[in-house]
Amino acid sequence: MDRDDLTVRLWEATSSRRADRRSYEWKVTLGLWAGLLAVAKLALDSTALPLVAQRWAVVVVACLLLVIVAVGHWLYEFKFVVPANAHDLEEALTLEGSLRETAHLPSAEADERTWRRAPALFQVGVTVLLTVVAAGSIIIGSR
Numbered sequence: 001m002d003r004d005d006l007t008v009r010l011w012e013a014t015s016s017r018r019a020d021r022r023s024y025e026w027k028v029t030l031g032l033w034a035g036l037l038a039v040a041k042l043a044l045d046s047t048a049l050p051l052v053a054q055r056w057a058v059v060v061v062a063c064l065l066l067v068i069v070a071v072g073h074w075l076y077e078f079k080f081v082v083p084a085n086a087h088d089l090e091e092a093l094t095l096e097g098s099l100r101e102t103a104h105l106p107s108a109e110a111d112e113r114t115w116r117r118a119p120a121l122f123q124v125g126v127t128v129l130l131t132v133v134a135a136g137s138i139i140i141g142s143r
Contacts, residue, residue, distance in 0.1 A: 004102055011095040018088035022119075025081050029123045032073060036130040039066070040137035063135045070124075070131040077120040 043062070100107055 004099065007095055007098055007102075011092055011099065014088050014092045014095065018085055018092065021081065021084060021088070025077075025119075025123075028076070029073070029127070032069070032127060033130055036066070036069070036127070036134045040130070040134040043134065043137040043141035045141070059138055062138045066131045066135050066138075070128050073127045074124045077124055078117075082117055082120050 039062075097107060
């Protein structure tokens with residue numbers, strides 16, 4: 001196997017690893033969003049909240065748990081997913097540059113580098129929005 005074949009295989013492996021991680025990241029995010037929407041629906045059902053004398057305690061605990069979920073999602077995205085995706089993207093772009101140089105092709109524009117955090121920002125933003133909706137539903141449902 002020559003150097004160019006090895007570079008192509010490394011590029012394919014790096015790109016595949018990043019795509020697999022992105023797919024898993026979206027599955028986790030969509031599951032989280034479904035859970036938040038389920039909490040909101042259950043909270044609006046008046047029989048779902050437990051009948052306790054201190055309903056405010058249920059509201060406070062539920063809202064705190066929702067904040068923990070939102071912060072946990074932010075940590076997952078920006079402490080794990082974004083750095084790992086950035087590493088794989090840089091590696092893939094370096095390998096692609098090597099292949100372009102070998103083939104005497106012009107270098108590609110690195111527009112994707114500016115968008116590397118955009119999906120994570122969107123996902124966390126929607127999670128925060130759904131957390132607010134779920135918390136509001138809990139407050140409304142506790143009355």
